[in-house]
Amino acid sequence: MSYKIDKRHRAAQFRTRLAEAIRDRGSNQSALARAIGVDRSTISQLLKDQGARLPNAQIIGECASTLGVSADWLLGLTDRSETAADILAHSLTLTKAQRALVDEQIFAWHQEAAGYKIRHVPAGLPDMLKTRDMLEWEYAPHLGRSADQAIGASEDRMAWMRQTNSDYEIALPLYEVQSLIHGEGYYSGLPTEIREAQIEHFLEATEQLYPSLRLYLYDARRLYSAPITIFGPLLAAVYIGQSYMVFRDTERVQSLTAHFDHLVREAHVGARTLPDHIRSLRAAR
Numbered sequence: 001m002s003y004k005i006d007k008r009h010r011a012a013q014f015r016t017r018l019a020e021a022i023r024d025r026g027s028n029q030s031a032l033a034r035a036i037g038v039d040r041s042t043i044s045q046l047l048k049d050q051g052a053r054l055p056n057a058q059i060i061g062e063c064a065s066t067l068g069v070s071a072d073w074l075l076g077l078t079d080r081s082e083t084a085a086d087i088l089a090h091s092l093t094l095t096k097a098q099r100a101l102v103d104e105q106i107f108a109w110h111q112e113a114a115g116y117k118i119r120h121v122p123a124g125l126p127d128m129l130k131t132r133d134m135l136e137w138e139y140a141p142h143l144g145r146s147a148d149q150a151i152g153a154s155e156d157r158m159a160w161m162r163q164t165n166s167d168y169e170i171a172l173p174l175y176e177v178q179s180l181i182h183g184e185g186y187y188s189g190l191p192t193e194i195r196e197a198q199i200e201h202f203l204e205a206t207e208q209l210y211p212s213l214r215l216y217l218y219d220a221r222r223l224y225s226a227p228i229t230i231f232g233p234l235l236a237a238v239y240i241g242q243s244y245m246v247f248r249d250t251e252r253v254q255s256l257t258a259h260f261d262h263l264v265r266e267a268h269v270g271a272r273t274l275p276d277h278i279r280s281l282r283a284a285r
Contacts, residue, residue, distance in 0.1 A: 007052040013076040014054055015047055021067040021074070036062040095237070095244045105244070109231050110164075116232025117167045119260040123227040123239055124186060126170055126215075128162065131201045133194045166232075168213045171263040173220035177202075181281045203278050206271075214271035218263045230257050 022032060029043040036059070046055055046063075054060070054075070064071040072078045095105055110118070120126065127135070135151050179185040180202075183195055190198075206215050218225075227239035236256040237244040247253055269277045 010076050011049075011052050011054055014060075014074055015049070017069075017074050017076070018063060018067075019047055021063075021069050025067050027067070032063065032066060035066040093246045093248075095246055096242065106229075106237075109229075109235065109237065110160075110166075113231035113234050114164045114166060116234065117169065118232070119228075119230040119257065120168065120170045121225045121228045121260065121263070122170065122172065125172075125176060125180060125198075125202070128168075129202050129205050131194070131198050134190075134198045137190060137194055162209070162213075167211075168209075169260070169264065170213070170215045171225065171260065171267065172215065172217055174217045174268055175220060177217060177278065178281060181278070182285065199278070199282060203275055206278075207275050210271060215274055216264050216267035216271055217269035217274065217277070218266060219268045223263060223266055225259065225263055228256060228260070230260055233257075 022028065029047070030040050033040040033043045038059070042059075046059075055063075057071075060071050060074060064074055070078065125134075130138075132151060132155070136148075139151065175185070180187050180195065181199060183190060183192070187195060206213065228236060229239075230236045230253065233250070233253060235246055235248045236253045237246045238256075247256065
């Protein structure tokens with residue numbers, strides 16, 4: 001059985017919301033009338049008429065457009081006053097991504113999500129698990145003379161992230177750890193002593209920080225993921241190179257969370273067995 005709002009109630013709600021929109025906009029009846037090309041008396045009638053009639057669709061649409069609200073909201077069809085464009089702009093944004101460790105925006109998102117579970121698929125080895133020598137080798141070419149200062153600041157921030165009440169789940173493709181251990185691909189130019197120290201540090205960190213940090217390895221021949229970080233239920237940021245594509249609407253955050261959880265369920269190496277896996281790879285070289 002469908003429920004229909006009484007015509008008088010809908011008309012009364014329209015008058016209330018139209019008055020609210022005019023007030024919130026800092027406008028008045030005369031300004032609205034000029035903007036939509038009608039007499040002031042027309043707007044006055046819309047606000048004072050106690051009948052069940054609503055204005056025509058053109059008047060409703062122009063009032064909504066001028067006042068920056070949606071026609072559906074004026075008519076009581078939704079409780080969200082934003083237009084569809086405003087809703088989309090809020091739920092999806094592009095934010096500049098720096099090629100520099102934990103940048104200001106990433107750190108701000110971590111602070112916002114303190115206490116929530118953070119799910120992360122990094123573009124490579126997670127920065128929070130790297131040695132200082134590894135960070136210098138990787139970032140000095142991009143940061144130049146400011147590398148030492150930037151790395152020091154980032155180490156402080158990564159220490160803060162480790163000390164929060166947030167749990168971290170990280171999913172990496174199998175080949176990332178294999179490439180590091182064998183000095184292949186991205187790590188082919190990494191000096192042996194730095195690489196060996198990084199492997200040992202990575203191994204120790206995943207053991208010492210478990211279970212607040214859980215790292216899983218998935219098979220990239222079966223599964224794929226773009227670099228992504230999901231900050232609890234608040235937002236999800238997909239890394240696309242020079243920018244982050246940021247989602248804040250519940251439906252998309254939940255969808256990306258489900259994608260990450262699928263990586264974990266289908267992981268080839270689980271968080272408990274990761275240290276043994278690293279040791280076996282290292283011993284087999």
